[in-house]
Amino acid sequence: MRVLVTGAAGFLGSHLCDRLLKEGHDVIGLDNLITGNIRNIEHLSGNSRFQFIKHDVTEYIFLSGPLDALLHFASPASPIDYLELPIQTLKVGAIGTHKTLGLAREKGARFLIASSSEVYGDPLVHPQQEDYWGNVNPIGPRGVYDEAKRFGEAMTMAYHRSHGVDTKIVRIFNTYGPRMRARDGRVVPAFITQALTGKPLTIFGDGKQTRSFCFVADLIEGIYRLLLSDLNEPCNIGNPHEMTIGQFAETVLKLTGSKSEITYEALPTDDPQVRQPDITRAKERLGWEPKVPLEEGLTHAIRYFQEAGF
Ligand code: UDP
Numbered sequence: 218m219r220v221l222v223t224g225a226a227g228f229l230g231s232h233l234c235d236r237l238l239k240e241g242h243d244v245i246g247l248d249n250l251i252t253g254n255i256r257n258i259e260h261l262s263g264n265s266r267f268q269f270i271k272h273d274v275t276e277y278i279f280l281s282g283p284l285d286a287l288l289h290f291a292s293p294a295s296p297i298d299y300l301e302l303p304i305q306t307l308k309v310g311a312i313g314t315h316k317t318l319g320l321a322r323e324k325g326a327r328f329l330i331a332s333s334s335e336v337y338g339d340p341l342v343h344p345q346q347e348d349y350w351g352n353v354n355p356i357g358p359r360g361v362y363d364e365a366k367r368f369g370e371a372m373t374m375a376y377h378r379s380h381g382v383d384t385k386i387v388r389i390f391n392t393y394g395p396r397m398r399a400r401d402g403r404v405v406p407a408f409i410t411q412a413l414t415g416k417p418l419t420i421f422g423d424g425k426q427t428r429s430f431c432f433v434a435d436l437i438e439g440i441y442r443l444l445l446s447d448l449n450e451p452c453n454i455g456n457p458h459e460m461t462i463g464q465f466a467e468t469v470l471k472l473t474g475s476k477s478e479i480t481y482e483a484l485p486t487d488d489p490q491v492r493q494p495d496i497t498r499a500k501e502r503l504g505w506e507p508k509v510p511l512e513e514g515l516t517h518a519i520r521y522f523q524e525a526g527f
Contacts, residue, residue: 218242223274224291226253228396236437249273252293257396274313284324289317290331297402303361310365318376329385330373335363344493347451357487385443390455390494394433399527412475422484424463429493431456432514435507442503455494456507
């Protein structure tokens, strides 16, 4: 296939490019580099099957030649990024999704959008199944991301229903691994870098809120299977292993051997209290489930941050 990936220099986009190239596909990567980092794809620069174009996908995308698949992964993705870039976040989820869907339609390409567990907001149903409609504050500071993803999903389904585009929607739950930015503010790089430098681990709130962390290799496998599947409804991809943020802090301290203290800071507005994917659909329709246990994946991530420096 000839495949276009938006957000190609980001954490997930760059891993996707690697996987697609490994499967023998030709890949065009797009990124405007506002939160992506060219270092994530510099190892692909000599690869004749890979092409990088610096482009903002909220602008018209001109691409010559055929296209078989388009994966729309461009977006600021950590709470501090989308709080700093609220309008870009809304634009890439709304206008960027429209532009990429238009390109997929024109080329007859299948389309996969990176959606998020954030479409469920602060969920009142637990664990979250795909048929749960969510509990989102549209005007809160997180709303710029949540509503962008919700609009992106709506637009994707409209192109599927009205124009017959073969669309896929992946709802990504908290994912971690190499190539996350050390300072992107998310809990995994925050706690690991704090632990490695002997600084206090900053738990927001009382640490009783839960998350379920998925290693990036598992997530990419699920996304690749979804891309090749005949599923058009949204599909959760994540690891159902749920824990509190307090337990997660203890795990990071144990694996790094750090003597860092724990401090408590204010909980961000609209921070979801619980989050855990129900992955029945992914299991039944894609034959997928995560394989990498948390401690093994975290060991890879810790080594990455040690080697990358920060
Ligand atoms: N969190 C924390 N300390 C940090 C960063 C995050 O306690 O330094 C908490 C955050 O409030 C949330 C959870 O960890 O409850 C996961 O946050 P993250 O930003 O990684 O992603 P989210 O799941 O909120 O999108």
